[in-house]
Amino acid sequence: KDDPVAAFWGLGLVAERKFFEMVEEVRPYLSHTDANVRAAAAECIGKLRVPLTDRWLDGLLDDEAWFVKCHAAKSLGEMKAVWAAERILPLLEDREWWCRHNGADALVLLGEAAVPALERFLEHSEDRFARNSAVEALERAGWFEKKIAEASRGNARALRLLRVAGHSGVLEVGEVAVLRGRCHYYEGHPMEAIVRPVRALARLGVETLLLTNA
Numbered sequence: 330k331d332d333p334v335a336a337f338w339g340l341g342l343v344a345e346r347k348f349f350e351m352v353e354e355v356r357p358y359l360s361h362t363d364a365n366v367r368a369a370a371a372e373c374i375g376k377l378r379v380p381l382t383d384r385w386l387d388g389l390l391d392d393e394a395w396f397v398k399c400h401a402a403k404s405l406g407e408m409k410a411v412w413a414a415e416r417i418l419p420l421l422e423d424r425e426w427w428c429r430h431n432g433a434d435a436l437v438l439l440g441e442a443a444v445p446a447l448e449r450f451l452e453h454s455e456d457r458f459a460r461n462s463a464v465e466a467l468e469r470a471g472w473f474e475k476k477i478a479e480a481s482r483g484n485a486r487a488l489r490l491l492r493v494a495g496h497s498g499v500l501e502v503g504e505v506a507v508l509r510g511r512c513h514y515y516e517g518h519p520m521e522a523i524v525r526p527v528r529a530l531a532r533l534g535v536e537t538l539l540l541t542n543a
Contacts, residue, residue, distance in 0.1 A: 340355060340372075345376075348377075352379045356385055367392065372403070375408055390420070395423070395427060402431045402434075402435040406434060406435030420432030422454065429458075447466055447472075457536065511526060
């Protein structure tokens with residue numbers, strides 16, 4: 330315990346050999362004075378994946394060392410710790426790029442459970458780079474494909490209203506988002522329906538809108 334180097338390599342060995350019975354002995358190292366040891370302990374917990382131990386990593390998401398936060402987030406993602414989605418989100422606004430990167434990776438690993446938190450984050454974050462990371466996480470989690478499939482089935486209210494010839498009502502997402510068609514006020518639709526697609530794009534983090542006509 331007094332030798333940080335020995336502790337670091339020992340924790341790696343416990344993780345590699347899957348010594349599940351030693352998980353309680355790993356816990357004290359999560360608060361070790363050496364940041365490298367804390368990071369190794371967080372990674373070890375993630376590798377062992379013993380039920381309920383994911384909660385031990387909560388405090389490390391606020392660690393003073395950026396790489397400790399990275400390891401904690403990654404382990405929580407690998408452990409499918411659904412409760413941690415809201416706790417991981419602030420990493421998307423961290424000053425360290427690696428924290429943003431690992432935070433996004435962890436949220437992707439959480440899958441659909443992280444989607445509601447990511448959607449709320451897009452609404453409230455003022456950091457455009459963080460919003461980009463959130464959109465990327467949603468894309469990697471399959472959110473866009475799901476929304477496009479819903480639109481294709483006619484479940485998206487705004488797109489279902491399109492009736493003008495040449496307006497297919499398809500939302501295509503790649504490097505840019507493309508709305509192929511829109512509904513019009515003169516068709517008798519309420520203004521709420523007309524502005525809904527643009528507001529949806531804004532929630533996705535879109536800041537520049539290019540409108541075209543025939």
